[in-house]
Amino acid sequence: MMRTFLAILARDLRLSVRHGADTLAALLFFLVTASLFPLAIGPAPETLGRIAPGVVWVCALLAALLPLDRLFGADLEDGSLDLLLLSGLPAFGIAGAKAVAHWVATGVPLLLAAGPVAIMLRMPEDSVPVLLLGLLLGAPLLSLFGTMGAAIVLGARRGGVLLPLLILPLMTPVLIFGVGAADAAATGLSPRPNLLLLAAMLAAAIPLCPIAAGAALRASAE
Numbered sequence: 001m002m003r004t005f006l007a008i009l010a011r012d013l014r015l016s017v018r019h020g021a022d023t024l025a026a027l028l029f030f031l032v033t034a035s036l037f038p039l040a041i042g043p044a045p046e047t048l049g050r051i052a053p054g055v056v057w058v059c060a061l062l063a064a065l066l067p068l069d070r071l072f073g074a075d076l077e078d079g080s081l082d083l084l085l086l087s088g089l090p091a092f093g094i095a096g097a098k099a100v101a102h103w104v105a106t107g108v109p110l111l112l113a114a115g116p117v118a119i120m121l122r123m124p125e126d127s128v129p130v131l132l133l134g135l136l137l138g139a140p141l142l143s144l145f146g147t148m149g150a151a152i153v154l155g156a157r158r159g160g161v162l163l164p165l166l167i168l169p170l171m172t173p174v175l176i177f178g179v180g181a182a183d184a185a186a187t188g189l190s191p192r193p194n195l196l197l198l199a200a201m202l203a204a205a206i207p208l209c210p211i212a213a214g215a216a217l218r219a220s221a222e
Helices: 002-018 020-041 045-070 073-078 080-085 091-120 128-152 159-186 192-221
Strands: none
Touching (some): 002 091, 020 045, 045 128, 045 159, 128 159
């Protein structure tokens, strides 16, 4: 079973490399959107530094949504989804492999780009490690919630419109705690409570989101 899981993960990673435009589009969207805020608000360092955690998190959240429409859609269109469901791996395992592939292909590049963007936005240097640690915990949550949402709207009419409406309310607590950790570090408070809440959400989402996504996949295949 683990061999099948790794095979599906490797397949999705190869496809993400082959269709690198999706990852590049998400990364460019993140960089360009974050770069607009200094132009709109002004170059005042104190203002930019205060809003920098929220800007980074919101831009990363929106950028992570871009590749989700094709997470299962491409497999449904070419019939690969039926073969995956017949591979012997439970549906929740397939969803878990998809979530890991999305995190590696999209979440990791966004995490690597978040540091330079935070510095560009004049975020205090002491808060940047806390911001990155929060994103390290939050990015897998974005992938897990996104995978679950993509499976639920699979095959639905206007699924691309329904997907953000379904996922964004679920991601709101992740956004609040991630920004709260960076803000606490910037004001001299301990970011530990917010980071622990993110870790607790991740621990709950790792088993629950693939199970929900797997149930949605089985329903869409019937």
